[in-house]
Amino acid sequence: MQSETIGNATLETWTVEEVAEAWAKNEIVLIDVRTPQEYMFEHIEGALLLPMPFFNADKLPGQSDKRIVFHCGSGVRSDKIARAAIEGGLTQIAHMEGGFGAWKAAKKPYIGTNMATGAPSRVEG
Structure with missing residues (x-):
């Protein structure tokens, strides 16, 4: 995990392995900031x-129980959202x-779209 201090806040950049491990242990809330279309086609279960266009840092839940980790398609949008969350007053936030x-490259499971039926289906990676 990499961390960057911004004022009195900490922005963490987690690896896929760190996110997957914390996700499996129910230690984090994973928030996808991609478009609804991207999410519907495939997403982390x-x-x-x-x-991203609907993001409002003031509406995020606290992190007393679970850390918030943002993700997008490549890490660019989630980094922007994490920085916006810090600007909105959060003092510790993370993105993948x-x-x-x-x-997907790390072969982690996700929900994809079955192209034959159009139905969502679990992809084991």
Whole structure:
């Protein structure tokens, strides 16, 4: 995990392995900031959708029980959202390095679209 101090806040960049481990232990809330279309086509099972255009740092839950980790397709949008969350007053926030593309490259499970039926289906990676 890499961390960057911004004022009195800490922005963490987690690897896919760190996110997957914390996710499996239910230690984090994983928030997908991609578009609804991207999410519908494929997403990490259980991740919440909060598209970047609708982001409002004031509406985020506290992190007393679970850390918030953002992710997007490549890590660019989630980094921007994490920085916006810090600007909104959060003092510790994280995002996943490499985004969903890195998650798939690491062969982690996700929900994809069965192209034959159009139905969602679990992909084991």
